[in-house]
Amino acid sequence: MDFTAILGAWIAVGLTLFILSFLYRDNPLFKIAENLYIGIAIGYIFSITIYNVWIPKIYQPVSNRVFTSLSNWVPWVSKFVTPAGDAGSLTPLFPAIIGISLLTRIFPKISWISRYGFAFIVGYGAGLAIPATVATMFIAQIEGTIQPVFKLASGGAIDLSGPALWTSFSAILLCLGVIVTLFYFFFSLEHGKISKKVTKIGIYFLMVYFGAAFGTTVMGRFALLYGRFFDLYTYRTSGYYHATPILILLVLIFFFVYFGKSRKTSP
Amino acid sequence: MNLNAAAEILFLDEFSAADMPYDAGEEALLKWKTSPLDSAQATYQVFASTMQTGGWIKVDEFSADKKFASDIKLPFWAWKARKDLHAVAIPLETHFGKLEKNKEYFFKIISIKGRQKFESEIVSTQVKRNWFNFARLNNLVFVLVIFGIFIWTVSHAKRKGLFIRRIAGLDAIDEAIGRATEMGRPIYYITGIGSMSSISTIASTFILGEVAGKVAQYDSYVKVPHYNPIVMTVCKEVVRQAYLQAGRPDSYREDMNFFVSSDQFSYAASVDGMITREKPAACFLIGHFMAESLLLAEVGATVGAIQIAGTDSEHQLPFFFTTCDYTLIGEELYAAGAYLSKEPMLLSTLRLQDYGKFFVIVAVVIGIALMTLSVQYKWDLTDKILENIFKTY
Structure with a gap:
């Protein structure tokens, strides 16, 4: 087997065990995995930002534009530099300047510049969020709830077949659920005897939903756990030089030594 | 031709x-x-x-x-x-x-x-x-109507005041900060993994201001680990302002807000480690959360911290219910800033939200009635008008 595959298996098993060791208690192995994880994540995001954002979206269009303009004014420039891609544009400079302005916070004397950048980002964020929220959390919810209570059969009479009645029941239940749940979230209304009962039904609806969501998500998480265990199971074989059993043994030995020592030193 | x-x-x-x-x-x-x-x-x-x-x-x-x-x-x-x-x-x-x-x-x-x-x-x-986009005229009309009602509710709240019902999770904030002060342990305030364009993150920064103000008054200590650098900078300003308003600018420290990671699970792993080692007396998990919600809340519960959570990510709410002492559900999170500050301007937004909910109830009831009648009597035009008004384009 390829050496890199074996090395990858040992690293994967090791880090999985280090992270899982947190289930017992905090320990140096978990700290190693934790710091490694953060370091790798930051490095990865940094490189993604450089290669997927800065270079293609800012550097290339701006440099292309600059070199193209320069070539028009000073023809010999084109002998040395050939811009890759189209003629480019200076427009990306605007968001780039806003982004760079945030870095001025490092220097207290000019940190006020960053406020313009933040004002733009917060204002832009709110401006983007408000219409999207009105559309998706207000209008779309009403749209989804408004359904006819019954349907007509082919003859023009009300359809009383089993599936049609079930659809009618669902529509009524949905409408009732929406109304009583919304009622729970009335803040400026004092809850009297009747409204308290309505609110309670609203809470039941919420709890049924949360229970269903909990079950679904837990199933999803178990799928992830099975994935990890499957890897541990796969890497136990001689092809991977028994990575799983050897590393489990080493982690256990470390635990006995480390926690045995700390038990002796603790008063 | x-x-x-x-x-x-x-x-x-x-x-x-x-x-x-x-x-x-x-x-x-x-x-x-x-x-x-x-x-x-x-x-x-x-x-x-x-x-x-x-x-x-x-x-x-x-x-x-x-x-x-x-x-x-x-x-x-x-x-x-x-x-x-x-x-x-x-x-x-x-x-x-x-x-x-x-x-x-x-x-x-x-x-x-x-x-x-x-x-x-x-x-x-x-x-x-x-x-x-003229097709979104309905959105514009809704926003303008909301804006008009907002102006009216603000003036109404200033003149007559507003009744706001009790929200248990928010009343517990004082208790949580008081406990942290007595125990001499820090408070962790986690804003989640949302950006500044997320409504729940904006609501979370509001609540952070109120929490930080109380922390400053009690002379306790709050730590805010961040996932998003922009949110971190906004939160820095919010906390600094809260300390200034509380008359304790000397107690404010720049490292109260700190960046951890922009990767969801490495952020969760790191914050879990910090919570385990520092054993905070109180954890606030308020903002936009995804799969890391349970990882964070579980560890907070393990170290015995009093936990107040709030999010509008409905799939994460069940996890907060099971691990936190108090949970703000969706709308309660949006109401929190107003509820805590008691400012008429913000309180009026709660009244506005209630009008919005009332409108939804009325629209749903009338809409269903009209849709049902339009099926029976073949009112295609009514059907179409309703479908067009309550549609996102």
């Missing part, structure tokens, strides 16, 4: 091309009048090119009894849903890649019926980005 003038031939009457209205300059719209000869046996083939003389690409093909102006998904106030007009939206980017500004695109249609083939004249158009 129309080349297809024979009587039994599907010729294209008033064939025209135009920019697709209200879009971001991605589509061209082709229109022509329907013909009595339109049937399932006849076919229209649509061709597009960047040149008038050649390079034709087939961009669509459909039977002649399909694709009318009434099939274009635009509301009645922005589009005439005619049945006597064929209308086809051509997504140019799909066929020609990135579109150039002021570029002319050419179109022709070949109609086929049996063995006969007839080619239309060539028409052309440019596509452009539209400043206004």
Whole structure:
């Protein structure tokens, strides 16, 4: 087997065990995995930002534009530099300047510049969020709830077949659920005897939903756990030089030594 | 010039091309009048090119009894849903890649019926980005009405005050901070993994201001680990301002807010480690959360911290219910800033939210009644109006 595959298996098993060791208690192995994880994540995001954002979206269009303009004014420039891609544009400079302005916070004397950048980002964020929220959390919810209570059969009479009645029941239940749940979230209304009962039904609806969501998500998480265990199971074989059993043994030995020592030193 | 003038031939009457209205300059719209000869046996083939003389690409093909102006998904106030007009939206980017500004695109249609083939004249158009999406007029009207009611509720709240019902999770904030002060342990305030464009993150920064103000008063200590650097900087300003308002600028420290990681699970792993080692007396998990919610809340519960959570990510709420002492559900989170500050301006937003909910209830009840009646009595127009008003385009 390829050496890199074996090395990858040992690293994967090791880090999985280090992270899982947190289930017992905090320990140096978990700290190693934790710091490694953060370091790798930051490095990865940094490189993604450089290669997927800065270079293609800012550097290339701006440099292309600059070199193209320069070539028009000073023809010999084109002998040395050939811009890759189209003629480019200076427009990306605007968001780039806003982004760079945030870095001025490092220097207290000019940190006020960053406020313009933040004002733009917060204002832009709110401006983007408000219409999207009105559309998706207000209008779309009403749209989804408004359904006819019954349907007509082919003859023009009300359809009383089993599936049609079930659809009618669902529509009524949905409408009732929406109304009583919304009622729970009335803040400026004092809850009297009747409204308290309505609110309670609203809470039941919420709890049924949360229970269903909990079950679904837990199933999803178990799928992830099975994935990890499957890897541990796969890497136990001689092809991977028994990575799983050897590393489990080493982690256990470390635990006995480390926690045995700390038990002796603790008063 | 129309080349297809024979009587039994599907010729294209008033064939025209135009920019697709209200879009971001991605589509061209082709229109022509329907013909009595339109049937399932006849076919229209649509061709597009960047040149008038050649390079034709087939961009669509459909039977002649399909694709009318009434099939274009635009509301009645922005589009005439005619049945006597064929209308086809051509997504140019799909066929020609990135579109150039002021570029002319050419179109022709070949109609086929049996063995006969007839080619239309060539028409052309440019596509452009539209400043206004008239189809979203309903959104604008809703926003303006909301704004109008907001102005009214603000003036009403200033004059007469507003009643706000008790929200248990928010009343517990004092208890949590008091406990941390007594135990001499820090408070962790986690804003989640949302950006500043997330409503729950904006609500979370409001609550952080109130929490930080109380922390400053009690002379306790708050730590705010961040996932998003922009949110971190906004939170720094919020906490600094809270300490200033509480009259304790000397107690404020820059490292109260600190960046951890922009990767979801490494952020969770790191914050879990910090919580385990520092054993905070209280944890606030307020903002936008995804799969890391349980990882964070579980560890907080393990170290015995009093935990107050709040999010509008409904899939994460069950996890907070099981691990936290108090949980703010969706709307309660939005209400928290106003509830804690008691400012008339913010309180009036709660009244506004209630009006919004009341409107939804009324709209749903009336809408369902009208829809049901329209099914029974075949009120197609009512059906269509309702469908268009409560639709996001």
